[in-house]
Amino acid sequence: MGQATIRDAGANPYMPELATITQVTRETDANDVKTFRVEFRDPSTWERFRYMPGQFAEVSVFGVGEAPISITSSPTQQGYLEFSVKKMGQVTTALHYSSEGTVIGVRGPYGNTFPVADMQGKNIIFIGGGIGLAPLRSLINYVLSDEHRGEFGRVQIIYGARSSGDLVFKGELERWGARADIDQVVTIDRPEAGWSGRVGFVPAVLKEVAPRPEGAVAVTCGPPIMIKFVLSTLTELGFAPEQVVTTLEMRMKCGIGKCGRCNIGSKYVCRDGPVFTYRQLLEMPQEY
Amino acid sequence: MGERGSGKALVMAKRDLGAFARHLAASYLVLAPIVEGGVTRFAVAGVDDIGGFGDRESVPAPSKRPLKEVFFPQEEVLLAFDAGGKVEVAAGAAAPADEVTRVAFGVRPCDARSLTLLDLVFDAADYKDPYYVGRRQGTAVVTFACTEPGVACFCTSVGGGPSDEAGSDLMLVEAGESYLVKPLSARGEGLLRGFDAVREAGDVELAAARDAEARAVGRVARDVPVDAAVEKLAGAFGDAVWEDLYRKCLGCAVCTYLCPTCHCFDIGDxxxxxxxERVRNWDSCMFPLFTLHAxxxxxxxxxxxxxxxxxxxxxxxFVENNGRVACVGCGRxxxxxxxxxxxRRVLETIAAL
Amino acid sequence: MVTGDSRAEITQRLRDIARDLLERGEVDVFIGYEEGSLPLRTTPAFITRPDDVSRLTWGALCENNLATYLPKFEGRVGVVVKGCDVRALVNLIVEKQIARDQVKIVGVPCQGVIDRRKLAGAVGEGPPVRSVEETDGFIIVRGSGFEKTIPVQEMLSPACATCVHPVPVLYDLLAGDEARSRGACPREDAFAEVERFAGRNVEDRFAYFAREIERCIECYACRQACPLCYCPECFVDRQSPKWVGRWRDLSDKMVFHLGRVLHTAGRCADCGACRRACPAGIDLRLLSKQMEKDALEFFGHEPGTDLEAAPVLATYRREDPDDFIL
Known part of the structure; x- marks a missing residue:
């Protein structure tokens, strides 16, 4: 995996950078997922805040608390960060009640990165479910960016949600789907009036689409149950565990491997992850 | 921490212990095992407490609550923020202190050793916790070698011992009517500056201290096969033995909160x-909430x-990540x-797998 | 009165019962006590094989209330209970945390359990106790260079002094002779301590609780040791609404302790498990005892003595006192 960059060890690791919400995008019909674009109040923060796809940040709503949230923007998109947030706990709920202009805290970037160096020259298959597309989106936009597109082979995106209303990044899905260098399949769990796309669970659709494992890397994120079936389907399709990359979620507090809760065996998801290959997962205790 | 002392052993008469405590209190904030409502913990020693040390025949009693709270308190404010979005490091918890301002007095070797384990977490190469590091750098540790280990002690099984020097700046070892005084760092030597009631140790005192140390080691009742357990644990995650081992556990946090090396925490506003304010609290892996996802x-x-x-x-x-077991055998x-x-029984059972 | 042979007899009887229950397949697990790892301790034993019953023991150091392991217990279980323990178990059955036919209740006519804190006080400071021997009504403690013989009756837990039901009110099998139990405390004397305390002025009483609760380290051993604290999510752990602040001021700690007492009101039968579990030695009984008194005086309810009695604070009767409502 790409290694985490360690910030100045002498700095207070709990001090967040201040950032202003500049744009709020409603993603789902149920309004339970929103994307927040934020800009650092002090532009010099960018000198310290250099991230790569796969990393996350501890996002604070002052007076409510912090939550670890994957960075969904790509480092190729400069001048802002984006976080797509599902309304789940206290902090994410408070974020959902925040509007443009609100000042929030951002600590990070934390964790390792998707192994972009190892992916060079390879076909990449993105397999996402629901809000799980958020961390993948950072890598997708990185790979599709003008400066990096040539470094990678074909791109395939298989993305699903419970219903059409639960699909996130709809505008981008349209743009990606329209590109000639991308094969994209979007699916929903159950048939719906007016839906002309595919219907079926992501692992089943993956099996039908049957991407070839030769010279490919599969990157997946979604609900735990989806990931579980995607991993076994990829294995059936001939993908070696080293060719499969996923990113995990855990309850976290510090984000820097100290507070003790996000470990799987001796690995801390916040520090040694959140990105793991399936090979690594197989070697770790099944406690996540 | 810091450079080693000269290692020259000194002695002071036992009756001068109170004078030494007063000497320290004149220049430093002295934290010592203080009894509050039947519970002993490290707290700021008042004039009466310090005066009392001289009357004691023996050393201050081991504290029920661990030394860690002097460096990593159960609750602490990390940051303060105002409605306008100004965020500041909480007052009193700023940059690391360059000079020693506090003395932890009456520490036991197991607790002093625990600091060297906490250092691996809070004073690591990747991140430095300024709150912990500041207190650690600003606090000298004065340890009393144990003469009468308790029935639950097993320090000798985890690399420590009744007169283990790890983590201490100054160590006092009972030697008949005297204490052998061993400066273990420049900071430890600094504590003796201006205190006249010490002289160089003679052979008799050195021998008496050695005897006392050997006696104490013999009194650590139990030899726990920690190394064998560590080895077996590498493959024990999925073992059925956990089913038996955990059954009587109540799921409270006594073990983790009284543990001098447990360091898990929670952060919230x-x-x-x-x-x-952003507050850090001790947390415990024994609580279900610890890992519960939203x-x-x-x-x-x-x-x-x-x-x-x-x-x-x-x-x-912890062994995989830091090369040492996160236990000092204090028996709390x-x-x-x-x-x-x-x-100890858990480790014995695992070692026998 | 307690005799040494009754202790050995009870131990033997418990082993026989456990063996019988396990051999006949009437229980999957038998929960009793075995020798602990420290001189003054016994420890809960989960016995699943008849050959292991020889681990079981009985004595004045069998302090834990084993009913705490029973909420949501899966399978059939035999459990050793003292007079106070079974009252918690009765509550668990009434509150449908365990089915009556799931559990074989093995009662012991109780002779009282030793309060380790009291015993530590009697032994005094100095070298630690390294071994303990229980004989006819006495406990002999030894350490390097000392030996003390202390009457068990003087070392009993404070809850034992006010125990009205030393013989379990409900059991399937009784391991011992009822007549040999400790004499019951007359009901009119059971609340003498709380009545005395209630006679002090309010500032005094508040100061007392403040001093006690100040020492709380929020380890929740009291809650975890209590058979009645089986909520999947305790109110103190709730984030929304949040009951307890992160600063953990006295008021935060008070909220927990008062909540705990009120939540067990009309259910708590003063087994003393909370107090024994507390590493800070907080007096956790006093307020609970007051609740027990109130339940009896206001509602005629004696917690954990009647499988047919509905939980007192979960029922309404027209004659319930209501003069506290303005």
Whole structure:
């Protein structure tokens, strides 16, 4: 995996950078997922805040608390960060009640990165479910960016949600789907009036689409149950565990491997992850 | 911490202990084991407490609550913020202190050793916790070698011992009517500056201290096969033995909160009228909430997984990450467990797998 | 009165019962006590094989309330209970945390359990106790260079002094002779301590609780040791609404302790498990005892003595006192 960059060890690791919400995008019909674009109040923060796809940040709503949230923007998109947030706990709920202009805290970037160096020259298959597309989106936009597109082979995106209303990044899905260098399949769990796309669970659709494992890397994120079936389907399709990359979620507090809760065996998801290959997962205790 | 002392052993008469405590109190804030409502903990020693040290025949009693709270308190404010979005490091917890301002006095070797383990977490190469590091750098540790280890002690099984010097700046060892005074760092030597009641140790005192040390080692009742357990734990995650081991565990946090090396914490905000504060609290892997996701999923859903986590963290994961077991054998978890779930027996069972 | 042979007899009887229950397949697990790892301790034993019953023991150091392991217990279980323990178990059955036919209740006519804190006080400071021997009504403690013989009756837990039901009110099998139990405390004397305390002025009483609760380290051993604290999510752990602040001021700690007492009101039968579990030695009984008194005086309810009695604070009767409502 790409290694985490360690910030100045002498700095207070709990001090967040201040950032202003500049744009709020409603993603789902149920309004339970929103994307927040934020800009650092002090532009010099960018000198310290250099991230790569796969990393996350501890996002604070002052007076409510912090939550670890994957960075969904790509480092190729400069001048802002984006976080797509599902309304789940206290902090994410408070974020959902925040509007443009609100000042929030951002600590990070934390964790390792998707192994972009190892992916060079390879076909990449993105397999996402629901809000799980958020961390993948950072890598997708990185790979599709003008400066990096040539470094990678074909791109395939298989993305699903419970219903059409639960699909996130709809505008981008349209743009990606329209590109000639991308094969994209979007699916929903159950048939719906007016839906002309595919219907079926992501692992089943993956099996039908049957991407070839030769010279490919599969990157997946979604609900735990989806990931579980995607991993076994990829294995059936001939993908070696080293060719499969996923990113995990855990309850976290510090984000820097100290507070003790996000470990799987001796690995801390916040520090040694959140990105793991399936090979690594197989070697770790099944406690996540 | 810091450079080593000259290593020259000194002695002071036992009756001068009070004078030494007063000498320290003149220049430093002295934290010592203080009894509050029947519970001994390290707290700021008042004039009466310090005066009392001289009257004691023996050393201050071991504290029930661990030394760690002097460096890593159960609750602490990390940051303060106001409604306008100004965020500041909480007052009193700023940059590391360059000079020693506090003395932890009457520490036991196991507790002093625990600091060297906490350092691996809070004073690591990747991140420095300024709150911990500041207190650590600003606090000298004066340790008393143990002469009468308790029935739950097993320090000698985890690399320590009744006169283990790890983590101490100055060590006092009983030697007949005197204390052998061993400066173990420049900071320890600094504590003796201006204190006249010490002289160089003679052979008789050195011999008496050696005898006392050997006697104390002999009194650490139990030899726990920690190395064998550590070895077995590497492959024990899925073993059925956990099913038996955890059963009587109540799932409280006595073991983790009284443990001098347990360091897991929680961070959260409290809103105030003016803004708010970001607070760090001790947390415990024994609580279900510790790992509960906002979605309701819990990777460690029952007491079995949580109990296993505690043992694995101390004797496997910490070893993998830091090369040492996260235990100093102080016996607090053994003595205070409401159901006598004894970690020594747990390790013995695992070693025998 | 307690005799040494009754202790050995009870131990033997418990082993026989456990063996019988396990051999006949009437229980999957038998929960009793075995020797602990420290001189003054016994420890809960979960016995699943008849050959292991020899681990079981009985004595004045069998302090834990084993009913705490029973909420949501899966399978059939035999459990050793003292007079106070079974009252918690009765509550668990009434509150449908365990089915009556799931559990074989093995009662012991109780002779009282030793309060380790009291015993530590009697032994005094100095070298630690390294071994303990229980004989006819006495406990002999030894350490390097000392030996003390202390009457068990003087070392009993404070809850034992006010125990009205030393013989379990409900059992399937009784391991011992009822007549040999400790004499019951007359009901009119059971609340003498709380009545005395209630006679002090309010500032005094508040100061007392403040001093006690100040020492709380929020380890929740009291809650975890209590058979009645089986909520999947305790109110103190709730984030929304949040009951307890992160600063953990006295008021935060008070909220927990008062909540705990009120939540067990009309259910708590003063087994003393909370107090024994507390590493800070907080007096956790006093307020609970007051609740027990109130339940009896206001509602004629004696917690955990009647499988047919509905939980007192979960029922309404027209004659319930209501003069506290303005």
């Amino acid at each position: 409290e809103a105030t009228r003016a803004g708010g 979605s309701g999923h819990n990777p460690r859903p029952s007491r079995k997984e949580r109990f296993r986590q505690r043992i694995m963290h101390k004797f496997n994961y 978890c053994v003595e205070n467990c409401p159901v006598n779930l004894d970690v």
